[in-house]
Amino acid sequence: xxxxxxxxxxxxxxxxxxxxxxxxxxxxxxxxxxxxxxxxxxxxxxxxxxxxxxxxxxxxxxxxxxxxxxxxxxxxxxxxxxxxxxxxxxxxxxxxxxxxxxxxxxxxxxxxxxxxxxxxxxxxxxxxxxxxxxxxxxxxxxxxxxxxxxxxxxxxxxxxxxxxxxxxxxxxxxxxxxxxxxxxxxxxxxxxxx
Ligand SMILES: [Zn+2]
Ligand SMILES: [Zn+2]
Numbered sequence: 001x002x003x004x005x006x007x008x009x010x011x012x013x014x015x016x017x018x019x020x021x022x023x024x025x026x027x028x029x030x031x032x033x034x035x036x037x038x039x040x041x042x043x044x045x046x047x048x049x050x051x052x053x054x055x056x057x058x059x060x061x062x063x064x065x066x067x068x069x070x071x072x073x074x075x076x077x078x079x080x081x082x083x084x085x086x087x088x089x090x091x092x093x094x095x096x097x098x099x100x101x102x103x104x105x106x107x108x109x110x111x112x113x114x115x116x117x118x119x120x121x122x123x124x125x126x127x128x129x130x131x132x133x134x135x136x137x138x139x140x141x142x143x144x145x146x147x148x149x150x151x152x153x154x155x156x157x158x159x160x161x162x163x164x165x166x167x168x169x170x171x172x173x174x175x176x177x178x179x180x181x182x183x184x185x186x187x188x189x190x191x192x193x194x
Contacts, residue, residue, distance in 0.1 A: 005044045006031035021047050033057055037064060093128050100135050109143040125159050133159075138169050146173040157189070164190045 001010045004018070005025045011018045017029035021042035027035070032049075036057050041048050096119070103112045116136050121129050137153035140146075153170040157163055171186030 002026040004028045004031050005042070006035055019049075019053060021045060021049055023047055033060055036061060097128075097131055097135070100139075104135065104139050104142065107142070109139045112139045113143070130156055130160055130163070134163070134166055134169075137166065137173075141169050141173050141176075146176045149173040150177075161189070 001012065003010050004027050006027050009028075011026050011028060018026055019029060019032050020026045021044075023042065023045045025042050025044045027043075035043060036049070036054060040054055096115075100112050100116060113136060116132050116139070120132050120136065133152050133156040137149045137151075137156060140152060141149035150170060150173045153166050153173065156166045157170060160166070167186045167189040171183045171190070174180075174183035174186060
């Protein structure tokens with residue numbers, strides 16, 4: 001029993017549809033169908049398959065091509081949807097940060113801190129989360145909770161050394177607690193970060 005040069009399984013000449021190149025290299029019909037998507041030459045001897053044979057598979061190959069295109073389009077659509085969602089999320093987040101900054105200006109510290117803590121993610125180190133950490137530090141500082149401010153701001157600058165405003169409020173909080181050396185240390189980091 002001959003075996004197919006694509007899948008290497010036997011070809012039952014009575015039941016399996018099959019073809020061969022001019023050098024008589026046998027191949028299952030369904031294997032050849034897949035193969036013709038890649039090449040019009042025999043995978044074994046590289047001789048071109050006769051045009052008459054390729055024509056038989058033309059419709060199928062066109063259909064496959066179309067399916068591939070549809071799948072690709074869907075993939076692209078999904079990708080752009082995800083991107084748009086990301087942009088939308090970013091805008092929502094920036095609006096949130098704006099609002100928090102505005103409420104800090106309005107001295108609504110407790111309200112701001114509560115909302116920031118809702119959004120704060122202990123395990124994330126992305127820019128948004130660092131922004132939240134900074135505002136938590138700033139709001140606590142302005143509220144007079146210097147210990148908590150130091151807590152948040154220290155967490156922040158440990159993740160992102162280059163955060164001058166973080167060091168600024170950290171220094172101010174140390175200063176308020178009379179920790180002059182530590183305050184100086186923080187203020188010195190501002191210059192380094194810049
Ligand atoms: Zn096969
Ligand atoms: Zn061949």
